[in-house]
Amino acid sequence: MTFTRFAGFGAMTAVALTMSALAAEAKDWRGWNIHVEDYPVSHGMEAFMAEVTEKTDGAIKGKTFHAGVLGSQPDAIEQVRLGIIDFGVFSLGPMGQAVPETNVVSLPFIFKSVPQMYELMDGEAGAAVSAGLEAKGIVALGYYDAGARSFYNGTKPINTPDDVTGMKVRVMNNDLFVGMIEAMGGNATPMAFAEVYQSLKTGVVDGAENNPPSYESTSHFEVAKYYSLSEHLIIPECLCMSKKTFDALTPEQQEIVRAAGKASTDLQRGLWQEREAASMKIVQDGGVEVNTIEDKSAFQAAMAPVYEQYLAANPDMTDLVNLFRNAE
The missing domain is CATH 3.40.190.170 (Bacterial extracellular solute-binding protein, family 7)
Known part of the structure; x- marks a missing residue:
């Protein structure tokens, strides 16, 4: 009887120690x-x-x-x-x-x-x-x-790289994105995101680029009524x-x-x-003209200088870039 009680106590102690260890490891x-x-x-x-x-x-x-x-x-x-x-x-x-x-x-x-x-x-x-x-x-x-980030502006739909020529486009402060606009003949204008609405409204910039929820939630669609689904950056x-x-x-x-x-x-x-x-419905209901760019090959070809500059500075990334670019 004593042995049974001792065995039971030992089992309970083992369980308690196990639970304590688990708690300590939580x-x-x-x-x-x-x-x-x-x-x-x-x-x-x-x-x-x-x-x-x-x-x-x-x-x-x-x-x-x-x-x-x-x-x-x-x-x-x-x-x-x-x-x-x-x-x-x-x-x-x-x-x-x-x-x-x-x-x-x-x-x-x-x-x-x-x-x-x-x-x-x-x-x-x-x-x-x-x-x-x-x-x-x-x-x-x-x-x-x-x-996916796409272009928007208050002037016209963008369907080809030539449509960006001469446009002042706000971009994030990154040399890759500045080079992207310049490769299409546009004028890249890095600026703080908070300044974009007023800059679009007053003509400091002609356009900008962002994903649909950002375009909608910031009310940029109210001052830039053309949204062209270039999907140039998908990060x-x-x-x-x-x-x-x-x-x-x-x-x-x-x-x-x-x-x-x-x-x-x-x-x-x-x-x-x-x-x-939901954002796309809001902007379209708000009078935005949305156009889809089905064939992006002309845009991709226009990016050759951007890629050349990037790979010249980062030659060890060549295989990885090609893995992405050559994918169907």
Whole structure:
């Protein structure tokens, strides 16, 4: 009887110690996000964390901090590399300083369409970008849709590169984007995003470029009634996590995290497409003339000087650029 009680006590103690060990190993992750809480990216991140918590039976918990409250993107990228922040969603555009491979997706017309971007980033080309990220301490779990940037102006539809000739076009402050406009004979005008509406209204610039939700939510469509679907820049965002955090997981947990990343990516892409459709309806109902550029080959050919300059400065990126450009 005494032995039975002792055995029972021993079993209970073992369970208690096991539970205590699990509690000690439980992880509380922090996630960085620049976007507001009600946004496709934000919903994707929340779903990711929820699935990881559920599938690990609560061993991994965490919180996504929205609206950039954990700092700027450059700072957050560095903190992810160091393992201070566990995961985040980052635009690949500004990641080039830390990860050269990510600059390739900022080349104009590198993607022929958004569906092609999905296919390439989910395949061999995306794997090459992911390898570059991992070499810098970042594990890519999926590539979110951040939309396609297209031209808008208050003068005329744009159907060919020649239609941009002579236009003053606001662009982001990046030599690649300045070169893109200049290659079409336009005058690139880098300026702060907050200044674009007034500059369009007063004629400081003739046009600008952005994705449909940005074009709509900023009311730019009210002062630039021609929206031409050039889709010249399709720069995905990366659902990334710290390699230090990832490497500390068990193999089973790593599988759960990767599966949750894939599910989150699929969810976010669907939500983004819904958001884009809603924005397009608003601008068209507002009197915007929208034209689709079915054949982008003339635009791609016009980008030859941009690519030549980029590859001259980054010859080690030649194979990766060709992998993207030669894809069907």
